[in-house]
Amino acid sequence: MIERTPILDxxxxxxxxxxxxxxxxxxxxxxxxATLPVAAVNSAxxxxxxxxxxxxxxxxxxxxxxxxxxxxxxxxxxSGIAFGKIVISILSAFAITYxxxxxxxTAFALIFASLMLPVEVRIVPTYEVTANALTPFIxxxxxxxxxxIDIKLRxxxxxxxxxxxxxxxxxxxxxxxxxxxxMTIPDELAEAAxxxxxxxxxxxxxxxLPLSRTNIAALAVIMFIFGWNQYLWPLLVTTQExxxxxxxxxxxxxxxxxxxxxxxxxxxGALIALTPPVLVIVVLQRWFLKGLVDSEx
Amino acid sequence: xSKSVIFGNRWLPYLLLLPQxxxxxxxxxxxxxxxLIQSFMISDAFGNTSTFVWFQNFTRxxxxxxxxxxxxxxxxxxxxxxxxxxxxxxxxxxxxDRVIRGTAFYKTLLIWPYAVAPATAGALWLFLLNPTxxxxxxxxxxxxxxxxxxxxxxxxxxxxxxxxxxxxxxxYNFVFFLAGMQSIPRSIIEAAAIDGxxxxxxxxxxxxxxxxxxxxxxxxxxSVYAFFDxxxxxxxxxxxxxxxxxxxxxxxxxxDGFVGLDLGSSSAQxxxxxxxVIALTFVQFRYVERMVHYKS
Numbered sequence: 001m002i003e004r005t006p007i008l009d010x011x012x013x014x015x016x017x018x019x020x021x022x023x024x025x026x027x028x029x030x031x032x033x034a035t036l037p038v039a040a041v042n043s044a045x046x047x048x049x050x051x052x053x054x055x056x057x058x059x060x061x062x063x064x065x066x067x068x069x070x071x072x073x074x075x076x077x078x079s080g081i082a083f084g085k086i087v088i089s090i091l092s093a094f095a096i097t098y099x100x101x102x103x104x105x106t107a108f109a110l111i112f113a114s115l116m117l118p119v120e121v122r123i124v125p126t127y128e129v130t131a132n133a134l135t136p137f138i139x140x141x142x143x144x145x146x147x148x149i150d151i152k153l154r155x156x157x158x159x160x161x162x163x164x165x166x167x168x169x170x171x172x173x174x175x176x177x178x179x180x181x182x183m184t185i186p187d188e189l190a191e192a193a194x195x196x197x198x199x200x201x202x203x204x205x206x207x208x209l210p211l212s213r214t215n216i217a218a219l220a221v222i223m224f225i226f227g228w229n230q231y232l233w234p235l236l237v238t239t240q241e242x243x244x245x246x247x248x249x250x251x252x253x254x255x256x257x258x259x260x261x262x263x264x265x266x267x268x269g270a271l272i273a274l275t276p277p278v279l280v281i282v283v284l285q286r287w288f289l290k291g292l293v294d295s296e297x
Numbered sequence: 298x299s300k301s302v303i304f305g306n307r308w309l310p311y312l313l314l315l316p317q318x319x320x321x322x323x324x325x326x327x328x329x330x331x332x333l334i335q336s337f338m339i340s341d342a343f344g345n346t347s348t349f350v351w352f353q354n355f356t357r358x359x360x361x362x363x364x365x366x367x368x369x370x371x372x373x374x375x376x377x378x379x380x381x382x383x384x385x386x387x388x389x390x391x392x393x394d395r396v397i398r399g400t401a402f403y404k405t406l407l408i409w410p411y412a413v414a415p416a417t418a419g420a421l422w423l424f425l426l427n428p429t430x431x432x433x434x435x436x437x438x439x440x441x442x443x444x445x446x447x448x449x450x451x452x453x454x455x456x457x458x459x460x461x462x463x464x465x466x467x468x469y470n471f472v473f474f475l476a477g478m479q480s481i482p483r484s485i486i487e488a489a490a491i492d493g494x495x496x497x498x499x500x501x502x503x504x505x506x507x508x509x510x511x512x513x514x515x516x517x518x519x520s521v522y523a524f525f526d527x528x529x530x531x532x533x534x535x536x537x538x539x540x541x542x543x544x545x546x547x548x549x550x551x552x553d554g555f556v557g558l559d560l561g562s563s564s565a566q567x568x569x570x571x572x573x574v575i576a577l578t579f580v581q582f583r584y585v586e587r588m589v590h591y592k593s
Contacts, residue, residue: 003490012395019389020406026421026464027413029432033424045435088316095313100303107314114325116578120525120547121570124554124563125328125335136327167324170317187301200304229414231529232551247414251533254420263424270420277412282405289408292469293476 027274034058034268041264057268061253064265067272069242070249074228075276077164077245081227082220084169090212093178094204098190115172119233126167127236130157133166163237164245168230174219177294181215182208218291221284228277246273329571335564354565363541364549364566371545374459375523381463383515386470391500393471394478404475411468415461416529422461423534447535451542454535458543461534462527469522470515477511478504517581524573546570 033041034057035050061067096108119126129135133155157163185208193203234245244252250273255261281288336354340347358364393403410418425433428446437443447453481504489499528547531537537544537552544552546566554563 003496005496008496009395012392013399015392016389016396016403019385019392020403023407023410023464023467026418026425029425030421042430044430045439046430046432048432088320091313092317095310098300098304099306099310101307101310104310107318110321110326111317114321116575117325117329117571118521118525118574120528121550121567121574122325122328122332123551123567124560125331125567126324127555128331129323129328133323136323166320170320170325175317183300190300190304194304200306200309203304225412229412229416229529231414231416231532235532236555247416247529250420251416254423254533261427261429263430266420267424270417270424274413274417277414278409281409281412285405285408289472289476292411292472 030267030270033264034271036264038260038262038264041267042261053264054268057264058272060262060265061269061272065249065253065269066241067246067249067269070244070246071272071276073161073164073243074245074247076161077230077234078224078227078277080161080165081168081230082223084165085171085174085223086216086219088169089171089174090178090209090216092175093182094208096175097179097182098200098203111170111172111175114170119167123232123236130163130167130237133157158237159240159243164234164243165227168227168233171223174223177215177219178212181212185211214287214290215294217284218287218294220291221280221287222291224280225277225288249273332564332567332571335560336568338564339561350561354561355569358562358565358569366541367544367546367549370455370541370543371524374455374462374527374543374545375520377455377459378462378466378523378527379516379519381459382466383470383512383519385463385467386515387474387512389467389471390474390478391504393475395496407471408468410465411472413465414529415465415526416533418461418465419458419530419533422457422464422530426457426460447539449539451539454539454542457534458527458530461530462523465530466519466522470519473511473515474508477508481507514581517577521574521577524570 029046029048032048032050033046035052035054036047036057037051037053040047040051092107092111096104134153138153157166189207190203193207198206228245229247230245231247231251234248238244238248250266250269253266253269255263255266335347337349337351338347339350339353389407393400393407396403413421423431425431426445426447428434428448434445437445445453447457485503485507486499489503494502524545525547527545528551531543531545531548535543537548547570550563550566550570553559553566557563
């Protein structure tokens with residue numbers, strides 16, 4: 001602090017506590033609702049202090065939508081996306097930074113262009129190609145051979161983990177991040193590796209990968225949250241209940257107009273759905289902040 | 298662009314790039330091309346035949362009142378959400394930047410809404426604001442005499458999705474504003490203090506002007522968020538209603554394509570949105586890079 005401002009300092013702390021209360025409010029009230037019996041939660045106004053039904057409601061939510069299965073699906077999808085994004089982008093960044101080859105700039109431009117095509121703007125055709133991921137190749141072969149070969153191959157990704165993960169793992173931002181980091185690594189390291197006649201892949205695994213550990217950790221946290229919070233894509237590609245993610249499962253629990261709304265159970269479900277990603281951010285906060293700021297550069 | 302020390306290998310770089318390029322080809326460029334093609338076609342109801350119709354899908358779109366309504370809704374929604382999330386994020390950051398002890402504590406408690414999925418945030422706010430027993434709806438009715446009903450009143454529906462969307466985005470803006478403030482050199486602030494500038498004066502004459510690159514960057518990111526990432530919030534809370542009052546452009550693409558099965562119109566809308574994203578990306582890379590005033 002530059003000058004002594006005791007009153008302003010006090011105001012600062014009071015204000016920050018108010019901010020936290022404001023931000024916490026929805027989750028606090030959801031927690032209260034999740035601890036009440038259904039009659040209490042539907043009385044107006046609802047009690048503002050927790051009741052004793054938390055575990056009953058959690059169990060009810062767990063049983064209603066097969067949340068265990070959906071938590072598992074979310075976990076697979078989020079980890080798969082984090083892992084996949086990191087693997088394919090670190091390999092691409094390695095190729096672009098450490099090799100000189102024809103079409104290098106083209107490859108870079110193609111990766112860059114993917115920034116401009118978020119899944120939300122190509123919903124229907126992406127869904128169609130997911131129903132048969134071989135479509136582009138079949139079209140290519142049929143065109144090249146003038147339609148003489150009629151291919152009936154199908155690779156249907158709907159209702160599979162591959163379908164949930166693969167379309168979301170291309171990452172221009174992660175590729176840029178790794179490239180930028182590789183550019184800061186001293187050339188002498190690669191030079192030394194070459195003199196010691198290490199192959200490029202040996203250099204990659206023994207030197208580049210260990211040096212990238214912090215960047216990988218930071219990206220993994222961000223990408224995990226990104227994957228966990230996906231909504232539109234799992235909504236489209238999973239039609240079977242046992243393939244839904246928990247974010248979708250919670251939406252299916254939302255009360256309909258005609259039944260008595262069991263908000264206590266729904267909010268218990270919401271708590272289950274939001275706990276894992278919130279825990280990840282709170283526990284791995286350092287990596288999360290680094291990843292968030294780095295990946296937007 | 299590449300290192301001065303490079304490896305010589307003819308095939309390896311292509312092999313390394315292959316996974317990313319395959320994913321891009323199958324799930325990005327092919328669908329984008331399909332959207333472009335379909336936006337010039339009209340298919341019959343069974344999807345058997347399609348006819349090339351030039352710009353008919355686009356002209357039909359721009360003649361429909363519904364589409365213009367959706368554009369207006371999207372703009373109002375983005376401005377309100379972005380305005381609310383940016384101003385609160387900035388306010389939180391200004392105060393958090395003043396704290397010497399306990400910064401980590403405040404930070405932890407302010408960043409976690411980032412982890413909540415938009416669809417889950419929608420569920421939380423729908424619970425607070427549903428007209429029958431929502432706590433906030435009850436208080437508004439009792440204390441302020443407002444007959445709040447987001448299922449019937451257009452403004453209430455908009456307020457519901459704006460609150461849920463802004464709540465989730467505050468922490469993102471907070472993190473970037475705080476990082477921006479903490480990278481302003483202490484010496485500048487100290488020099489101003491010696492010259493007699495009090496904290497409020499310093500905020501307006503030094504901190505905020507030096508934050509302009511961060512603010513500009515966040516403006517772009519908040520537009521992207523409001524345009525695309527809020528789909529889950531709208532789908533859990535209002536379904537685009539009441540009467541299309543919260544049907545933002547992305548939600549309309551989804552409804553027309555998957556519920557209405559009007560592929561031509563849905564693709565034309567996709568193409569227009571793609572144009573918007575390309576323009577935003579251009580603005581971001583063209584101007585954000587240039588507007589950096591300071592180095593840490």
